[in-house]
Amino acid sequence: MTKLTKTQKSRKRKKPDSRSSPSWKKANVGVSSSNGSEPFPDFSGPSPDECRAVRDDLLALHGFPKEFIKYRNQRSLSPIGHEDDDDDDDISGTDSCKESVLDGLISTILSQNTTEVNSHKAFASLKSSFPTWESVLAADAKLVEDTIRCGGLAPTKTSCIKGILSSLFQKKGNLCLEYLRELSIEEIKRELSCFRGIGPKTVACVLMFHLQRDDFPVDTHVFQIAKTLRWVPTAADVKKTYLHLNRRIPDELKFDLNCLIYTHGKVCRECSGKGSDKPKKEHCDKLCPLLRQSSNAI
Ligand SMILES: [Zn+2]
Numbered sequence: 001m002t003k004l005t006k007t008q009k010s011r012k013r014k015k016p017d018s019r020s021s022p023s024w025k026k027a028n029v030g031v032s033s034s035n036g037s038e039p040f041p042d043f044s045g046p047s048p049d050e051c052r053a054v055r056d057d058l059l060a061l062h063g064f065p066k067e068f069i070k071y072r073n074q075r076s077l078s079p080i081g082h083e084d085d086d087d088d089d090d091i092s093g094t095d096s097c098k099e100s101v102l103d104g105l106i107s108t109i110l111s112q113n114t115t116e117v118n119s120h121k122a123f124a125s126l127k128s129s130f131p132t133w134e135s136v137l138a139a140d141a142k143l144v145e146d147t148i149r150c151g152g153l154a155p156t157k158t159s160c161i162k163g164i165l166s167s168l169f170q171k172k173g174n175l176c177l178e179y180l181r182e183l184s185i186e187e188i189k190r191e192l193s194c195f196r197g198i199g200p201k202t203v204a205c206v207l208m209f210h211l212q213r214d215d216f217p218v219d220t221h222v223f224q225i226a227k228t229l230r231w232v233p234t235a236a237d238v239k240k241t242y243l244h245l246n247r248r249i250p251d252e253l254k255f256d257l258n259c260l261i262y263t264h265g266k267v268c269r270e271c272s273g274k275g276s277d278k279p280k281k282e283h284c285d286k287l288c289p290l291l292r293q294s295s296n297a298i
Contacts, residue, residue, distance in 0.1 A: 038247060039240035046231045048250045054229065055253055057289035058260035062267075067116065068209075068259040075212045075255060101177035102133060102168075104210025105192070106161055108202050114152045122151030133175040137165040160197035167195055185213050200242060208258065214251035216258050218242040221265025228271045229290060264290065 046054075064072065099107070110126070111119040129147040130136045136144055141162060145154040168175055180188050185207060192203045204217035218226070218241050226232050231248070232241045249257060264271070271290045 037243045039243050040233055040236070043233055043244065046229065046245075046248055048253070050229075050231075051249050051253050051257055054290065055257045055260060058264050059256070061289060062260060062263055064256070065259050065263040068263075071209045071212075072255065072259070099210060101180050101206070101210050102175060103127075105164070105177060105198075105202070105206050106133075108205045108209070109157055109160055109164075109197070110148060110151050111205075112153070112157070112202075118151050122148040125150065133165055137162060137169065137175065163197060164195045181211060185215065188213070200239065204242065208255060214254045216242070216245050216249055216254045218245065219262065221262050222258065225261050225265050225271060225290065 106126075107119070107123045110122045114122070125147045126136070126144070130139060130144070141155075141158050144158045144162065148154050148157060151157065165175055168177070172179075180191060183191065188207060188211065189200075189203050192198050192206060193200075201217050201219055204215045207213040207215040208217060216222075218238050222245075223238050223241055226241050226245060227234065227236070232244050236244065246254075268288050268290070271288050
């Protein structure tokens with residue numbers, strides 16, 4: 001396919017509507033919503049219109065979050081059958097758009113329980129100390145820990161990463177996860193869940209960011225805001241929230257809505273629940289479109 005230049009990768013901020021429809025998408029229609037996991041069949045929200053309204057409000061408030069633009073560009077511009085090696089020198093020049101799936105998985109693991117800055121530092125440090133995943137697998141765990149220490153939980157993350165590399169090598173005879181690109185969402189979930197230490201949130205993040213699939217990860221921020229918006233029953237836990245929202249949120253809105261809600265959750269203390277003990281509500285009501293929406297709801 002054609003090389004993507006910087007100018008072609010235009011920032012699509014105002015119309016977040018990635019409608020690229022690769023062939024696997026058509027083949028997978030309904031897979032994520034027809035696997036029998038319906039935790040709240042009688043709970044009808046959110047409607048597609050509500051999802052769209054929140055997307056529009058948050059987009060107007062924050063703009064599309066800069067840190068996710070590279071992933072967004074990949075989704076709207078990535079043509080089918082363009083996952084091979086010739087990507088290396090075209091779109092990676094400025095922001096290394098096209099990471100391998102294994103890079104994506106490991107960077108997702110490194111992002112747990114830390115800030116974005118520190119997780120990026122840890123990943124960069126790991127990559128610069130160990131040029132290949134084979135060398136990480138072969139290295140002494142302590143040496144790997146040292147390189148990722150700035151991202152926190154170094155021993156746990158090292159053991160998780162080395163465990164994944166080791167079982168991947170046993171299973172496939174190499175350290176490559178590119179084969180996942182050819183699988184359906186449900187197949188990918190099954191494959192990734194086999195690795196020890198990989199939970200549903202990590203799987204969902206890899207699906208959404210690194211495999212360009214329509215999935216809606218639920219982290220603390222998304223969970224809190226889903227509660228604030230009454231998009232799930234009050235008794236819902238994270239797992240059920242994930243299942244419910246993935247059924248209710250239209251596929252074409254999932255990526256943008258997820259990035260925006262996550263970003264909003266980080267900056268809006270009030271509606272993400274963290275500031276509930278502080279008398280800031282009036283102030284936030286004016287600024288936060290989500291609090292307005294949730295008070296209109298009932
Ligand atoms: Zn808010």
